[in-house]
Amino acid sequence: MGRSPCCEKAHTNKGAWTKEEDERLIAYIKSHGEGCWRSLPKAAGLLRCGKSCRLRWINYLRPDLKRGNFTDEEDELIIKLHSLLGNKWSLIAGRLPGRTDNEIKNYWNTHIRRKLINRGIDPTTHRPIQESSSASQDSKPIPQLEPVTSSNTINISFASAPKVETFQESITFPVKPEKISMLTFKEERPVEEKFPDLNLELRISLPDEVDRRQGLLGKSTTPRCFKCSLGMVNGMECRCGRMRCDVVGGSSKGTDMTMSNGFDFLGLAKKETTSLMGFRSLEMK
DNA sequence: AATGAGCGCAACCGCTGTTTC
DNA sequence: GGAAACAGCGGTTGCGCTCAT
Numbered sequence A: 001m002g003r004s005p006c007c008e009k010a011h012t013n014k015g016a017w018t019k020e021e022d023e024r025l026i027a028y029i030k031s032h033g034e035g036c037w038r039s040l041p042k043a044a045g046l047l048r049c050g051k052s053c054r055l056r057w058i059n060y061l062r063p064d065l066k067r068g069n070f071t072d073e074e075d076e077l078i079i080k081l082h083s084l085l086g087n088k089w090s091l092i093a094g095r096l097p098g099r100t101d102n103e104i105k106n107y108w109n110t111h112i113r114r115k116l117i118n119r120g121i122d123p124t125t126h127r128p129i130q131e132s133s134s135a136s137q138d139s140k141p142i143p144q145l146e147p148v149t150s151s152n153t154i155n156i157s158f159a160s161a162p163k164v165e166t167f168q169e170s171i172t173f174p175v176k177p178e179k180i181s182m183l184t185f186k187e188e189r190p191v192e193e194k195f196p197d198l199n200l201e202l203r204i205s206l207p208d209e210v211d212r213r214q215g216l217l218g219k220s221t222t223p224r225c226f227k228c229s230l231g232m233v234n235g236m237e238c239r240c241g242r243m244r245c246d247v248v249g250g251s252s253k254g255t256d257m258t259m260s261n262g263f264d265f266l267g268l269a270k271k272e273t274t275s276l277m278g279f280r281s282l283e284m285k
Numbered sequence B: 001a002a003t004g005a006g007c008g009c010a011a012c013c014g015c016t017g018t019t020t021c
Numbered sequence C: 001g002g003a004a005a006c007a008g009c010g011g012t013t014g015c016g017c018t019c020a021t
Helices: A019-032 A040-046 A050-061 A071-084 A089-094 A101-118 A129-135 A207-217 A225-230 A265-270
Strands: A162-173 A182-190
Touching: A019 A040, A019 A050, A019 A225, A040 A050, A050 A101, A071 A089, A071 A101
Parallel strands: none
Antiparallel strands: A162 A182
16 A cells, blocks of 8 residues: 555645745745655645645745846847756756746746747747748647667757758766667757857767766866856856866755756756666656 | 726645655 | 646636727
């Protein structure tokens, strides 16, 4: 048997939160900290589902939320990250301190989509609308995950514009071969880049793997962290030029932001409880 | 002033991977 | 090892507000 149900759904409030409920939740989390959402409502004296409490705290009550209008810089960053990640709002939010995934999702749907359409850009494919509609009938969001091949190779393609260069990066993982032995990231991008300031290099590997590979290739041993190569730390430009940023606790979700050898590719490290490097986070719908 | 359309956003729903029993 | 709950995510809904008619 599993566990008992998290809450009695028949006896929980729904709809908008009252000020009193907010105050109770804030007071409880201030004294006990986040986590254990299952037992929180009862302990805090709230007639709410734990899931609802978590959502309320994360999206509205957390003290580190920025609130207010999005800046033009944030707009552009969201557009760039969306072109890279698709509708992975939590990953995008991880790069915008003080913003929540729900907030960014809403902002995208209400403002940025329209903004891109007005610019003549398809908000789904990030390509000119005419080209986008004629070039891809299926017009799936990019990037997309191609099926796993028999050789355990996974290809992730970024866009499929008419003229593309193809970049490939192969990474080996010390995991069971029947699970996955090698990832090949094939990045195709237009020769004329839309975002010349955005480094799209994908570098995913375990820390020792990068060192080994660089040794084999006789490259310099001063690689830059992924966030540096992406050009940002906590949403700001990063100039550290080091392998590790050691910026801790900068994430809006309180994630350890320590970077090492590109291991924390777009926030993958935070999910690492298995040997597959939070692979789920790379899948694109 | 009434009302209907459009918009923005908080909250809910349903799904998936992980964890616990 | 399997079943069930947890935690988290993305999609969707519904309510309240604004504005045009």
